[in-house]
Amino acid sequence: MKWAKRSDCVAVSDSSPSYKVAKFMVADQAKYRASVHGHFIGRVCDDAKEAQTICENHLQIMGADMEDAA
Numbered sequence: 001m002k003w004a005k006r007s008d009c010v011a012v013s014d015s016s017p018s019y020k021v022a023k024f025m026v027a028d029q030a031k032y033r034a035s036v037h038g039h040f041i042g043r044v045c046d047d048a049k050e051a052q053t054i055c056e057n058h059l060q061i062m063g064a065d066m067e068d069a070a
Contacts, residue, residue, distance in 0.1 A: 001056050011048065019055035021048055034058070 002014045003021070013019040019036045032051040034042050042054035 001052070001059065003052060011052070013052075013055060015055075015059055019052075019059070021051040021055065023048065 001019075003011045004014065005011050009023045011021045017036055019034060022033050022035065024031055024033070029046075032045045032048045033040055034045075034051040034054040036055070036058065041058050042051070045051040045054070
């Protein structure tokens with residue numbers, strides 16, 4: 001899965017369906033959250049790569065079902 005930065009706060013995958021990793025700030029710490037189809041998946045992460053791994057694992061598990069739902 002390859003990632004493209006769409007803004008300072010969002011990266012989007014090249015997969016189908018496309019996944020997003022959003023960055024948000026809590027106090028002065030950056031946090032990251034993975035999503036697909038507008039729904040959060042996994043948990044809040046301290047690292048963008050960790051959130052991307054959640055997306056990759058989700059696609060491996062849900063792959064065919066997610067493509068059928070799109």
